[in-house]
Amino acid sequence: MLRYTARRLMLLGLTLLVASVLIFTMTTVLPGDVGRIILGPFAQESAVEALNVELGLNQPIVVRYLQWIGGVLQGDWGESLSLNTPVLPLALERLGRSLVLAALAIGILIPLAIGVGVAAGRRPGGGLDRVASILGLALGAMPEFVTGVVLIVAFGIALPWFPVQAVTGPDGGFWAMLHGLVLPAMCLVLLLFAYLFRMTRAGMIAALEADYTRTARLKGLPERIVLRRHVLRNALLPTVTVIGAQLGWLVGGLVVVESLFRYPGIGSLLHNAASNKDVPLLAGCTLLVTLVFSLANLTADLVYGLLNPRVRDAVAE
Amino acid sequence: MDLIDRRRRRLMQGLGVAGAVTATGTWPMLGHAQNPTRGGTLRMALPLAENLEPVTMSGGGVIAIVQQVAEYLVWAEDDLSLRPVLATDWSSQDNARIWHFKLREGVEFHNGQEMTSADVVASFRRMVQPDSGSSGAAQLDFLKPENVTADGRYGVRFALDRPVGAFPYYTHVYNAVILPADYDGDFANNPIGTGPFRLTDYRPQEGASLERNPRYWNDPLPYLDRVEMDFYDGSQPQVLAMQGGEADAMLSAGYIDIRPLFEADNVRMVTQPTATHAQVTMRTDQKPFDDVRVRQAVALAVDRPRAMEVLLGGNAAIGNDHPLAPIYPVGVELDQRRKDIERARALLAEAGYPDGFPIDLHVGRLAELPQYAEMLQQMLSQVGIQADLKIEPLNVYYDHWTEVTFGVTDWASRATPGQILNAAFRGGADWNAPKWTNARFDALLDDFEREPDPAARAEIADSLAAILQEEVPAVIGYFKDGFRPVNKRVMNLPGNMSNFLDLTRTWVT
Numbered sequence: 001m002l003r004y005t006a007r008r009l010m011l012l013g014l015t016l017l018v019a020s021v022l023i024f025t026m027t028t029v030l031p032g033d034v035g036r037i038i039l040g041p042f043a044q045e046s047a048v049e050a051l052n053v054e055l056g057l058n059q060p061i062v063v064r065y066l067q068w069i070g071g072v073l074q075g076d077w078g079e080s081l082s083l084n085t086p087v088l089p090l091a092l093e094r095l096g097r098s099l100v101l102a103a104l105a106i107g108i109l110i111p112l113a114i115g116v117g118v119a120a121g122r123r124p125g126g127g128l129d130r131v132a133s134i135l136g137l138a139l140g141a142m143p144e145f146v147t148g149v150v151l152i153v154a155f156g157i158a159l160p161w162f163p164v165q166a167v168t169g170p171d172g173g174f175w176a177m178l179h180g181l182v183l184p185a186m187c188l189v190l191l192l193f194a195y196l197f198r199m200t201r202a203g204m205i206a207a208l209e210a211d212y213t214r215t216a217r218l219k220g221l222p223e224r225i226v227l228r229r230h231v232l233r234n235a236l237l238p239t240v241t242v243i244g245a246q247l248g249w250l251v252g253g254l255v256v257v258e259s260l261f262r263y264p265g266i267g268s269l270l271h272n273a274a275s276n277k278d279v280p281l282l283a284g285c286t287l288l289v290t291l292v293f294s295l296a297n298l299t300a301d302l303v304y305g306l307l308n309p310r311v312r313d314a315v316a317e
Numbered sequence: 318m319d320l321i322d323r324r325r326r327r328l329m330q331g332l333g334v335a336g337a338v339t340a341t342g343t344w345p346m347l348g349h350a351q352n353p354t355r356g357g358t359l360r361m362a363l364p365l366a367e368n369l370e371p372v373t374m375s376g377g378g379v380i381a382i383v384q385q386v387a388e389y390l391v392w393a394e395d396d397l398s399l400r401p402v403l404a405t406d407w408s409s410q411d412n413a414r415i416w417h418f419k420l421r422e423g424v425e426f427h428n429g430q431e432m433t434s435a436d437v438v439a440s441f442r443r444m445v446q447p448d449s450g451s452s453g454a455a456q457l458d459f460l461k462p463e464n465v466t467a468d469g470r471y472g473v474r475f476a477l478d479r480p481v482g483a484f485p486y487y488t489h490v491y492n493a494v495i496l497p498a499d500y501d502g503d504f505a506n507n508p509i510g511t512g513p514f515r516l517t518d519y520r521p522q523e524g525a526s527l528e529r530n531p532r533y534w535n536d537p538l539p540y541l542d543r544v545e546m547d548f549y550d551g552s553q554p555q556v557l558a559m560q561g562g563e564a565d566a567m568l569s570a571g572y573i574d575i576r577p578l579f580e581a582d583n584v585r586m587v588t589q590p591t592a593t594h595a596q597v598t599m600r601t602d603q604k605p606f607d608d609v610r611v612r613q614a615v616a617l618a619v620d621r622p623r624a625m626e627v628l629l630g631g632n633a634a635i636g637n638d639h640p641l642a643p644i645y646p647v648g649v650e651l652d653q654r655r656k657d658i659e660r661a662r663a664l665l666a667e668a669g670y671p672d673g674f675p676i677d678l679h680v681g682r683l684a685e686l687p688q689y690a691e692m693l694q695q696m697l698s699q700v701g702i703q704a705d706l707k708i709e710p711l712n713v714y715y716d717h718w719t720e721v722t723f724g725v726t727d728w729a730s731r732a733t734p735g736q737i738l739n740a741a742f743r744g745g746a747d748w749n750a751p752k753w754t755n756a757r758f759d760a761l762l763d764d765f766e767r768e769p770d771p772a773a774r775a776e777i778a779d780s781l782a783a784i785l786q787e788e789v790p791a792v793i794g795y796f797k798d799g800f801r802p803v804n805k806r807v808m809n810l811p812g813n814m815s816n817f818l819d820l821t822r823t824w825v826t
Contacts, residue, residue: 031709031710031713032710032712033712036716038367040374040376040452041711042375042452043451043454043455044447044448044450044454044455044747046447046448048450080521083367083522084370084503084505085521090521156557164557165547165554167523258550259549259550259554260557262547262554262558264520264522268550269522272367272550
């Protein structure tokens with residue numbers, strides 16, 4: 001297991017390196033001229049060119065990449081072109097916010113989806129199963145800007161229970177922050193519920209029908225132990241992998257939810273960096289998100305290994 | 318009939334008759350005038366913008382922040398009169414080529430330093446020097462840095478390259494705020510101005526906090542204790558925040574986006590006629606638009622009243638293919654161009670395009686412009702012109718907007734028509750996207766710029782507009798009203814034709 005983890009960590013480093021090259025290459029095809037974007041459409045052409053030279057944008061992409069990656073390895077992530085501020089502190093602050101939102105969403109989502117999924121899987125075709133399936137699919141098919149607006153209008157404006165914006169001010173405490181995050185987190189839960197619920201339900205049904213479950217029941221084990229030891233353990237395996245992948249998306253892909261609720265996370269920072277062609281900021285943020293994504297997947301694989309002795313034994317060799 | 322009524326209304330607003338009511342954002346209160354109260358916090362919703370740097374800023378969101386912290390020499394009011402701010406008096410010599418500004422005495426910067434002519438000279442030189450990156454440098458292309466000089470401790474002299482009668486308005490371009498002479502270029506961390514509010518906190522892409530400047534020269538203003546300025550990514554979150562009462566006012570808004578707010582109980586809509594318009598530009602140096610008949614045919618295909626109704630709910634003044642909007646006191650009177658498909662077809666046939674032609678129409682994704690382009694596509698198809706829409710992100714569009722053969726460009730309102738005429742239609746100007754040159758027009762424009770007499774100016778304006786209407790380097794279909802949705806608890810938050818923000822007299826209940 002230790003060797004497996006070490007190998008996975010090395011692979012992670014390689015992934016990040018490849019990702020950084022890819023990110024840098026891709027930024028060259030982003031539309032627009034950086035100097036023009038910073039100075040606006042009505043600045044003089046000569047000034048735009050002068051600024052591009054000052055920012056070092058006239059140098060070849062390879063030189064710029066080597067300078068950047070050299071800096072990153074020494075802890076200097078460079079300065080954002082459009083915000084005139086160091087990349088690393090800003091990106092870390094935004095990443096922290098995104099992690100808080102993701103954690104809250106996951107904290108509500110996992111018990112809810114797995115609980116309902118297990119209950120529905122035990123009686124497929126039953127009332128709970130049907131209601132949860134239809135509702136989950138309908139909500140999952142709705143884009144988040146629709147569910148978000150509906151949530152805001154219902155629970156922010158018609159019934160003023162929650163603030164419309166996720167961040168109410170710098171002077172709110174922990175509870176005020178949590179209060180503000182309920183609606184955006186619910187929006188994410190509604191979006192992701194269907195997928196996780198269906199994975200759990202399908203796993204439950206398959207595990208309940210499996211031979212080992214019948215054997216366990218036939219040898220007279222109480223239903224509670226059958227469920228915990230044999231059914232759940234097998235049923236939840238694919239679900240764990242899904243959660244790992246979703247966590248990565250929750251941290252980097254929340255542009256819509258973040259702008260709708262005015263929550264300054266790393267998703268909107270990434271989006272704006274891309275539209276402003278702010279390469280150092282974009283590359284830095286992407287690197288951080290890739291890191292989180294890889295770590296989430298690594299954790300999921302390790303948990304998978306813990307739950308599944310077959311994998312654990314295979315990797316321990 | 319309806320059109321005439323609207324024109325009359327606009328004329329009156331332009332003269333400041335009816336405009337005074339909407340401009341202050343308060344409807345006349347019969348019998349009980351409310352007195353302003355001190356204190357309170359105002360929360361403004363701003364469109365997301367980067368680059369909080371007065372000299373080079375260009376986004377509406379950051380301009381609004383800077384305008385609370387630093388001030389201009391003068392402020393152009395909604396009725397286009399000039400209010401003295403840091404300058405108390407101004408006069409010109411040599412047919413409006415030399416300008417003297419007398420500065421207000423005893424004004425202090427936020428750091429306690431007194432504002433003097435040295436600061437004003439440094440601020441203007443910083444802006445107009447070559448490669449400053451300021452759009453102010455492009456607009457004040459008649460002013461060389463060395464020609465701004467101090468005239469004693471409280472006087473500044475501007476020697477222009479050519480006479481500009483409306484020069485005081487040019488000191489109100491958004492980059493022209495007065496900063497200390499030793500300003501170090503880092504406004505976000507060292508925001509020093511003379512304005513009514515001090516910037517206490519700036520969070521990139523999130524917002525800014527400002528508090529009352531206790532030493533503001535215009536005591537007892539301002540009334541507000543604090544202003545929270547929050548950036549929003551897109552207009553929908555702003556509309557939701559207005560509905561939920563979490564934002565007190567939006568800086569600016571397009572009609573299509575804010576329709577839900579027209580019915581909201583807690584919102585008052587401050588409307589403002591402006592000269593903001595879209596120019597449908599046609600490259601006069603390229604086929605097929607090198608033939609004036611083709612350009613006229615395009616203009617004749619456009620159903621202006623319909624576009625205004627569909628895109629703006631009728632909240633616009635009709636355009637006549639010249640930028641001399643009804644808000645300007647010059648009051649151009651020309652026959653209104655109307656949709657005339659037959660005439661357009663005949664002109665196209667004369668020009669050698671009896672079956673029309675295919676053409677790419679480029680447009681940036683901004684406000685109602687993509688929808689306008691779609692309407693244009695449909696209208697042009699009636700005369701056989703097949704427009705292929707290229708709806709582009711703004712970054713892409715602004716990278717080539719002066720190069721495209723056929724494009725739709727947004728032009729913000731300016732305090733004087735000369736500012737638009739010079740920038741968009743003078744031969745050889747940087748932003749002359751149609752690449753149109755007309756020697757008679759340029760000569761008339763020089764006369765217009767230097768002419769101090771209003772009647773003579775109006776006469777020249779008529780000729781300028783007539784040339785543009787005849788030559789059609791660009792179709793100008795409408796001048797849209799500006800909207801500023803404001804919560805009813807906020808008093809005296811004025812609209813502004815350039816979306817500038819003045820909160821000195823604003824108060825909350």
